[in-house]
Amino acid sequence: MTHSDDELYNINDWRGDGPQVGERPSEYTGLSVLDLPDLRGEITVYLGGGEGGLYEDAMQRIQNLYRDFSVYIRPASSSQLANTIIEEANAGQSPADVFWAIDAGSVGVVAENGATLTLPDHVTQSVPDTYHPTDEWVGIMGRARSIPFNTDQFDEADIPDAVAEFPEHPPFEDGMGWAPTYGAFQAFVTAMRELNGREATKQWLEAMQEHGVETYGNEFQVANAVASGEIAAGFSNHYYSRLVYEERPDAPIELAFTENDAGALVNCSGAGVIQNSSNPETAANFIHHLLSIEVQEFLGTRGFGYPLVPSVPPIGNLPTIDELNPPDLDLSTLANVEPTLDLLREVGAL
The missing domain is CATH 3.40.190.10 (Periplasmic binding protein-like II)
Structure with a gap:
């Protein structure tokens, strides 16, 4: 009706x-x-x-x-x-x-x-x-995964539409942030393991570290760092940028979304x-x-x-919600987080 x-x-x-x-x-x-x-x-x-x-x-x-x-x-x-x-x-x-x-x-x-x-x-x-x-x-x-980016530095068209591209994207070298201790990030990595396999996920994590990704305690801190210009972009759930806006309505932060990969996960x-x-x-x-x-x-x-x-x-x-492009993934598999924690420890992210 x-x-x-x-x-x-x-x-x-x-x-x-x-x-x-x-x-x-x-x-x-x-x-x-x-x-x-x-x-x-x-x-x-x-x-x-x-x-x-x-x-x-x-x-x-x-x-x-x-x-x-x-x-x-x-x-x-x-x-x-x-x-x-x-x-x-x-x-x-x-x-x-x-x-x-x-x-x-x-x-x-x-x-x-x-x-x-x-x-x-x-x-x-x-x-x-x-x-x-x-x-x-x-x-x-x-809760949609997203790429918060600083609008004083980039337009949405500048943001890759696949997470696999970020480690090789020169504009973001030493300019991105993530929060590996945070549950939402761990769910994202779990989705990547399920979709791409452990070895490909390990390679991505290592490549991001080599690209100079900055580590934060949680994804609200990631979004705030983007809004402050401390980093150019990051990985976070969508609502953290909305929380930034609650405190700073004029903050230069917006969201981009990847497609059909772990970066497009909607938990x-x-x-x-x-x-x-x-x-x-x-x-x-x-x-x-x-x-x-x-x-x-x-x-x-x-x-x-x-x-x-x-x-x-x-x-x-x-x-x-029906305009997003999440991967074809059984969301119940996200409960299997222990292998993800082992992998994050192995690459030194935890």
């Missing part, structure tokens, strides 16, 4: 109000909270990660919509909860109804171990297939209904609420993640 602003559920109350929000669409295609069945009863959500409390805030808002609905949240790390759910589900006694994990790898591992139920088509159909490779789980919000948070849930219909309906226009707008404009409902655009002048 196509909704104008006034046909949605108080969209301005869900929408963030920071300096980047600017003009949002006057119409959205998709399901409004008002189109969905009321939530009733109680569910328990195992929450892995949570974007600094943003996901808990979203769930509290959903609970507040319904007099007869309660959601109980158990937060912990995604990997810890994944292991717990698998153990509990195998024993036939998990108290969890929903697993919502910040990374697709964790929720994918839970699904692969037979600990989730199949989601109805009407829940998953609004999300591109890449972000629900099976119907055992569905993506909620995306995502994901959710699934847990095997033996005491209330599976309500659990599936709850996940459907996370994919409503209102909740996607809430998460996208307040946390700067990529809405996975294509009609809800991301913050800033960025392509929508």
Whole structure:
């Protein structure tokens, strides 16, 4: 369905109000909270990660919509909860109804171990297939790999469209940054291993080091260094440049995207209904609420993640989720990070 602003559920109350929000669409295609069945009863959500409390805030808002609905949240790390759910589900006694994990790898591992139920088509159909490779789980919000670059030094046309080209790109010699200790970078390298093999990935890492890449503690620092002109470009998830803009609206930083390689990876948070849930219909309906226009707008404009409902655009002048060109990769493989850590240590990046 196509909704104008006034046909949605108080969209301005869900929408963030920071300096980047600017003009949002006057119409959205998709399901409004008002189109969905009321939530009733109680569910328990195992929450892995949570974007600094943003996901808990979203769930509290959903609970507040319904007099007869309660959601109980158990937060912990995604990997810890994944292991717990698998153990509990195998024993036939998990108290969890929903697993919502910040990374697709964790929720994918839970699904692969037979600990989730199949989601109805009407829940998953609004999300591109890449972000629900099976119907055992569905993506909620995306995190796109990107190349932040300093616009005082380069135009977007100057940025290579393949990560393999960066070690041999003279303008970026001694002018790029990365954050090897950071989980998002490690997921990127894991994707490269899965797509290109260990040896090719090792060669790329070594070539980047020979090219003079600068190391930072996290990808927000990378984006800030680009905006300050300390480096010309870097490797980071897309939303760190948006966080820079929140503090420095005139910062000379923009994003470029590679195509069909590890540099174009789009990871995502994901959710699934847990095997033996005491209330599976309500659990599936709850996940459907996370994919409503209102909740996607809430998460996208307040946390700067990529809405996975294509009609809800991301913050800033960025392509929508269906305009990106990620590689053909099962996101659950990103959970296999130990070989990546071994490789990063071997080349001296860690």
